[in-house]
Amino acid sequence: MARIDLQSLGHSYTLNPKSDDDYALKPMTHVWEQGGAYALLGPSGCGKTTLLNIISGLLTPSEGRVLFDGKDVTALPTEARNIAQVFQFPVVYDTMTVYENLAFPLRNRGLRGAPLDARVREIAGLLDLTADLNRRGRNLTADAKQKISLGRGLVRPDVAAILFDEPLTVIDPHLKWELRSKLKALHRALDLTMIYVTHDQTEALTFADKVVVMHDGRVVQVGRPQELFERPAHVFVGHFIGSPGMNVLPAEVSGRAARVGGHVIALRRGYPALSGGAKIEIGVRPEFATLAPAGAGGVPVRVRRLDDLGRTRIARVELSGLPMAATVPEDLTLAGDEASLLLDPAMVHVYADGTLVEGEAA
Amino acid sequence: MDKPVNQGAWLLVLPVLLIVAFSAILPLMTVVNYSVQDTFGNNQFFWNGIGWYQELLDPSTDLGGRFFDALWRNLLFSLLILLIEVPLGIAVALSMPRHGWRVAATLVVLALPLLIPWNVVGTIWQIFAREDIGLLGWAVNRLGIPYNYTADPLSAWVTIVTMDVWHWTSLVALLCYAGLRSIPDAFYQAARIDGASRWAVFRNIQLPKMHRVLLIAVLLRFMDSFMIYTEPFVVTGGGPGNSTTFVSIDLVKLALGQFDLGKAAALSIVYNLIILAVCWVFYTVMTRMDAQRN
Numbered sequence: 001m002a003r004i005d006l007q008s009l010g011h012s013y014t015l016n017p018k019s020d021d022d023y024a025l026k027p028m029t030h031v032w033e034q035g036g037a038y039a040l041l042g043p044s045g046c047g048k049t050t051l052l053n054i055i056s057g058l059l060t061p062s063e064g065r066v067l068f069d070g071k072d073v074t075a076l077p078t079e080a081r082n083i084a085q086v087f088q089f090p091v092v093y094d095t096m097t098v099y100e101n102l103a104f105p106l107r108n109r110g111l112r113g114a115p116l117d118a119r120v121r122e123i124a125g126l127l128d129l130t131a132d133l134n135r136r137g138r139n140l141t142a143d144a145k146q147k148i149s150l151g152r153g154l155v156r157p158d159v160a161a162i163l164f165d166e167p168l169t170v171i172d173p174h175l176k177w178e179l180r181s182k183l184k185a186l187h188r189a190l191d192l193t194m195i196y197v198t199h200d201q202t203e204a205l206t207f208a209d210k211v212v213v214m215h216d217g218r219v220v221q222v223g224r225p226q227e228l229f230e231r232p233a234h235v236f237v238g239h240f241i242g243s244p245g246m247n248v249l250p251a252e253v254s255g256r257a258a259r260v261g262g263h264v265i266a267l268r269r270g271y272p273a274l275s276g277g278a279k280i281e282i283g284v285r286p287e288f289a290t291l292a293p294a295g296a297g298g299v300p301v302r303v304r305r306l307d308d309l310g311r312t313r314i315a316r317v318e319l320s321g322l323p324m325a326a327t328v329p330e331d332l333t334l335a336g337d338e339a340s341l342l343l344d345p346a347m348v349h350v351y352a353d354g355t356l357v358e359g360e361a362a
Numbered sequence: 363m364d365k366p367v368n369q370g371a372w373l374l375v376l377p378v379l380l381i382v383a384f385s386a387i388l389p390l391m392t393v394v395n396y397s398v399q400d401t402f403g404n405n406q407f408f409w410n411g412i413g414w415y416q417e418l419l420d421p422s423t424d425l426g427g428r429f430f431d432a433l434w435r436n437l438l439f440s441l442l443i444l445l446i447e448v449p450l451g452i453a454v455a456l457s458m459p460r461h462g463w464r465v466a467a468t469l470v471v472l473a474l475p476l477l478i479p480w481n482v483v484g485t486i487w488q489i490f491a492r493e494d495i496g497l498l499g500w501a502v503n504r505l506g507i508p509y510n511y512t513a514d515p516l517s518a519w520v521t522i523v524t525m526d527v528w529h530w531t532s533l534v535a536l537l538c539y540a541g542l543r544s545i546p547d548a549f550y551q552a553a554r555i556d557g558a559s560r561w562a563v564f565r566n567i568q569l570p571k572m573h574r575v576l577l578i579a580v581l582l583r584f585m586d587s588f589m590i591y592t593e594p595f596v597v598t599g600g601g602p603g604n605s606t607t608f609v610s611i612d613l614v615k616l617a618l619g620q621f622d623l624g625k626a627a628a629l630s631i632v633y634n635l636i637i638l639a640v641c642w643v644f645y646t647v648m649t650r651m652d653a654q655r656n
Contacts (some may be wrong), residue, residue, distance in 0.1 A: 058551050079557040091552035093566045104566075151557055222445035 001194055002068045002082060002160030003056060004032040009064030009207050011050055017062070024050045026217045028066060032161070032195060037187050040197045041206035043240070047217040048197045052163050055195065056085045068160070085163040089170060090145035092137035098124070102151050109156070117192065119169040123155045126186065143175045147182075154190070161193035168203060180207055201241050213237050221314025229285070231349065233356045238283050238349075244314060247324040251282045253350050258282045260319025263299045268345040269359025278352040285323040288347035291332060291339050298342040301326075304336060317341065393599035396627035414628035425625055429632075430602065432612045439608065440587040446578070447583055450527065451534025458539055458567065469539075472532040480529075484596025487525040491597070511598060515605035517599045522606055525593055530583060536581045577651075581644045587638045588637060609633055 010017075025047040032038060038067035040048045053059035055066060055076030067072045073081055075212035092099050102120045111119075124130045127147045132140065135149065146167055147161040153162050164172055164183075168176045168181065184207065187194050198204050203223040204211050204247045213221045213228065213236070221233035238246030251265070292298060301317040306328060313328040319341065328342055350357045397414055399407040420426040458468050458629065475483070493499040493510045502509040511517040545567060553563045591610040600615070602609035607615075613633065618624035 055553065058554065078551075078554045083555070085555050087548040089546060089548055091549050093570075095566060095570045104558070104562075106555040106561065108562065146542060148553065149537075153551075287537070 003034045003070075004033075004161060004193065005028045005070070006055075006069035007065045007067065008157070009054065009061050009066065010062045011047075011054060011059065011063075020217075023217050025061075027052070029218055030212070030222070032193055034160070034192050034193055035191055037184075037209045038195045038206060039204035039242070040195060040212050040214060041201060041204040042197070042214035043199055043289070046214045047262075048199075048214055049165055051214070052085070052165055052195065052197050053107075055161075056083050056163050057121055058085075059082050066314050082156075082158040082160045083163065084156065084159045084161075086153060086167045088110070088148045089144060090149045092145045092148050094136070094138040094141070097134050097136055098129055098140070098148060098241070100135075101137055102129075102155050105152050105156050112174055119155055119157065121310065123151050126153050126154065126189070129184070129218045130216040131166065139175055143171050146171060147202075151341050154186070159192070161195065163192065164196040164198075166198055167196070168198075168200075176203075178221045201243075205241070213239075213240065224336060232283065235281065235283055235354045238285070242285055243289075244286055244325045246283045246285045247326075248283045248351070249283050249319065249322050251280055253280055253282070258348070258350065260299075261322065263320060263345055263355065265348060266345045267297060267350065267359065271350055271357060271359050274311075276280060279354075281351045281354075282348055283351055284343055284348045286314060286327055289326040290342045291317070291326045291328045291334075291335065292342050294338040296334075296340050296342070298340040301336045301339055301341045303339050305331075326341065393630055394629045396623050397631055398624075400624045410624060414624050415632070417624070418628050418632060419522055428612060429579070429609070429629060432607055432609045434637075435451075435606070436588055436608045437589065438524070440584050442523050442569075443530070443587050446523070446527050447531045447534050451531050451574065452538050452576075454535035455538035455542055455572075456564070458535070458542075464574065469536070470491040472535055475529050475532050476536075478594040479628060480531075481596050482583060483525065483529050487521060487528075487593070488597045491521045496631065511602075513578060515602055516588070518602060518606050521597060522594050525597065526587065526590070529593070530586070534579045534583065538572050538577040541575040542568060545571050575643075581641075581648075584644075585637065585641065614628050 006029060006359070007026050008029055010023055011025040012023045014022045017316060018307050020026055040051065050059065054061045055060045057073070057076060057080075062258055063073065065072055067150050068083075069075065069082065074351070080201075093104065096104065102123060103116055106116050106119060121130070121133075122221075124133055128153065129147060131143070131292060132144065133222055137145065140148070150162070150167075153159055160299070168179060170315075171179060180203065181195075186192075196204070196207050209224065211225055211228055213234075215234070215236040221237045223229060223231075223233075228237055228241050232241070234245060234255070235246070235248050238248065250261045251261050253259075255261065255272050256270050258267055260282065291301075294300065300323070301315050301319045303315055304323075305316040307314045307316065313330075315326045315328045317324050317339065324341070350359065400410045400413075400414070401407050414425075417423045417425045418429050427447050436439060436494045454472070458472075459465055467648065478486075489510075490496045491499045491511055499509060499511070507522075508514070513519040549567050553567060558566070589610060591614070594606050594608060595611055595614075598606045600611045603641055609629075610633075613626060613629050614627045616622050616629060
């Protein structure tokens with residue numbers, strides 16, 4: 001059982017960090033609930049791995065505290081924490097058999113004999129490794145090796161949380177899905193907190209109950225996959241999640257209207273006059289921007305290109321010279337490149353300096 | 363089945379065959395030729411058949427006794443330096459830094475002894491270990507330990523073994539270090555999470571990675587120490603008595619000191635065959651081990 005608390009936790013690789021830029025991980029407070037399946041999503045170099053290594057104890061944070069169930073473990077070495085970590089490249093002890101690999105963490109902790117054997121076989125069963133128990137680690141496929149890495153974490157009865165650092169990077173695409181389902185099943189079967197670091201939104205959204213999006217050493221949004229999709233708290237989340245990403249356009253906002261290059265776009269919520277030097281933008285996902293024949297209401301756009309993505313078609317359009325992506329309905333046929341764009345007012349969000357502005361409800 | 367055979371292809375390997383013939387086979391045949399004859403000078407040669415070989419391989423004869431004494435000395439020397447240099451080399455490699463500017467600094471310092479010409483190494487130690495003017499020899503004697511490599515066989519052996527360890531441990535260390543560098547950090551991190559002890563990390567992660575380079579290191583150090591000539595020749599000249607006369611030193615004494623060309627030629631060939639045989643054993647063991655691993 002572990003609830004993991006990060007209290008004003010920050011890390012800098014420089015000795016005396018002065019500005020925000022000196023932090024690999026900017027000071028943050030966050031709670032990982034016991035039993036949750038979390039994904040830590042963000043581009044390379046955004047501080048995901050730093051955060052993960054701090055939680056597992058491979059790295060000591062330069063400030064703040066890490067609590068496991070209220071107990072301060074900031075100074076504890078990793079072997080003294082009830083936590084396991086699976087790395088990007090599978091770590092398998094080459095000279096040992098699969099069985100010995102799984103038994104290794106238990107033997108190191110002084111477990112011997114029948115209890116050890118029972119535990120190893122139980123975990124091997126969970127991971128479908130029973131048939132391979134007597135094989136040498138070196139000859140196994142990458143996905144089997146990654147299962148062993150995971151197994152060495154699961155086998156310890158004290159482990160309450162497992163951290164994954166991009167664990168599917170070296171796995172063949174068709175096995176990725178299988179292994180991810182296995183992880184999901186394990187998470188449901190065992191009462192474990194799982195934190196899964198990835199830069200792949202599909203992995204994050206399919207694995208996690210809650211996704212933590214990081215950008216530039218900072219957590220920009222924590223939420224269920226649907227929330228990230230429908231209400232990105234930051235333009236970065238809008239860009240990073242979804243394919244193609246959210247359309248972000250510079251705008252002037254007042255009341256329930258946004259003006260983009262002379263065109264008025266209706267908003268669901270009301271906004272006070274936004275200014276004070278902040279950069280005001282509106283964001284709308286292509287999924288909520290539908291193309292319609294010219295003159296069908298909405299805002300007039302110029303169609304540049306149609307991309308056929310198989311199931312859907314995406315139009316690349318221009319609104320007063322600003323590029324946007326939009327959904328093309330199945331039955332739409334266009335004459336020429338003039339069209340109009342229908343936007344769902346509830347899904348048009350307003351951002352000030354990149355951060356979502358809450359409007360006043362209707 | 364009926365592939366056309368073009369014998370003209372032999373022409374393509376002809377240059378190599380010619381070069382090898384002139385550089386290796388012809389000189390070797392000259393030695394074989396000497397080894398089956400005896401000479402009393404004046405370029406007069408007499409057929410002796412396998413006589414020299416029989417004498418050489420029979421320890422009860424003068425020549426055979428000399429040869430086997432030198433051979434055992436050689437083997438003892440190789441064994442001693444392997445027992446010291448391999449564990450010491452591993453220990454040095456393990457304690458070398460893995461990141462930062464210290465890596466380059468350590469590598470340069472370690473490589474230094476390897477860059478010194480062999481007879482210079484011999485000269486350095488010949489002076490360094492002298493009990494009258496050498497810093498080491500003088501200091502050891504001042505500590506109350508009798509030490510004189512020109513008079514005492516044990517002192518001579520200690521000097522030569524220490525010199526070889528000083529000269530060549532770096533090679534073992536550098537090879538091991540190369541093996542260690544190929545281990546990703548994730549392995550060490552995973553081992554920490556698994557609660558592995560320092561020994562378990564060495565046994566299960568580091569040693570398996572060093573396994574191959576260690577075999578090469580052992581092979582190189584064995585062959586090289588088995589053929590050692592220059593350094594002991596410079597330091598002790600094979601003495602005191604014959605206590606540091608290795609096969610190569612004895613060979614030179616026979617050939618150039620006594621002009622026993624027949625005996626020396628037979629000794630050369632047997633010496634060569636021993637080295638080839640040991641190489642072959644090593645090679646076979648290494649390839650077998652590789653085959654087993656896969």
